[in-house]
Amino acid sequence: MTDTDPLVLSPTVGRRWLAQEIRRLREAAGLKQADVARRLRCNPTKITHLESMRTPVNGPDLEVMLPFLGVPAERIDWYLKVCDLSREKGWWDGDRSIPSWFSLYVGLEAGASEIHCWDAGYVTGLFQTTAYATAMLADDDAAGIRLRRQEALRRDDPVRVHAILDEAVLHRRIGDARLMREQLDHLGTLAAMPNITIQVMSFSAADHRGHLGSFRWLGFPQEGDPGAVYLENQLGGWFLEKPEELAVFGADFADLGARALAPEDSAALIARRAEEVR
Known part of the structure; x- marks a missing residue:
């Protein structure tokens, strides 16, 4: 992140960046966590909790840490501004209908600059119509969230989404035929947006690693941020951020994209499927 970069698109992304930056500065200075702890x-x-986002960074601690970590005096006010923004509340913070483990994902998604997702079961949440979401979740609050x-798809600087859907998603009936046609038509509309790419993995495609499960890779606007992979199951969600973990999922997504139908062929398949739904 530089002076000319956007500061934060969501407080959660700001908190994540500050945690990463404290670790980066400490390691660049050749210091251990115990060294910083003695200074504070x-x-x-x-310090472990600050660098892992378990504890949010506050201004007074930053004012002590930053000079110790080698940050020039003229740069400190900028860090403090990022800290102030990161401590604001997002609309998802404190919402009792959002599980705590999912609140982190919502905050990161809101500030992501790009999302690559593979969905083997259902239409990805960012692409669902009101009726589809309500029928699938059977919970008005969850559907509303x-x-x-x-909103991230339509902000002034919209998130770029590259979604690959298994063809089964187009056939799995959620609600009645009218609802499904509406959802499929909506996918066609989204596919025409400049910030959205949709591919379909056809039934004829074989020998790919998509059967291992759905996943999302989130990229962020801060320079040098490698992003994070989000996985979810019945017990909750978790993030992978180690370089070797990101490399595995990056390679898998690239392979899925190479095997899936091209975007224009995918749009044609979605349109045909919408006409078939009865």
């Missing part, structure tokens, strides 16, 4: 007069566990997340 705290337990080293606190899912729809509010879609």
Whole structure:
């Protein structure tokens, strides 16, 4: 992140960036967490929590840490501004209808600059119509949250989404025929947007790793940020951020994209499927 970069598109992304930046600065200075803890007069566990986002960074701690980590005096106010923005509340923070484990994902998604997703079961949440989301979730609050997340697609600097859907998603009936046609037509509309790419993995495609499960890779606007992969199951969600983990999913997504139908052929298949639904 530089002075000319956008500061934060969501407070959650700001908190994540500050945690990463503290670790980066500490390692660049050749310091251990215990060294920073002595400067702050705290337990080293606190530094571990700051660098892992378990504890949000506050301004007073930053004012002590940054000079110790080698940040020039004229740069400190900028970091403090990022800190202030990161401590604001997003619409998802404190919403009791959003599980705590999912609130982190919603906050990161809201500030992502790009999302690559593979969906083997259902239409990706950012692409769902109101009726589809309500029928699938059977919960008006959960459906409303899912729809509010879609604001990221239409903001002034919209998130870029590259979604690959298994063809089974187009055939799996959610609700009645009218609902499904509406959803498929909506996919066609989205596919025409400049910030959205949709591909379909046809039934004829074989020997790919998509059977291992759906996943999302989120990229962020901050320079040098490698992004994060999000996975979810019945017990909750978790993030992968190690370089070797990101490399596996990056390679898998590239392979899925190479095997899936081209965007224009995918749009044609979606349109044909919409006409077939009865």
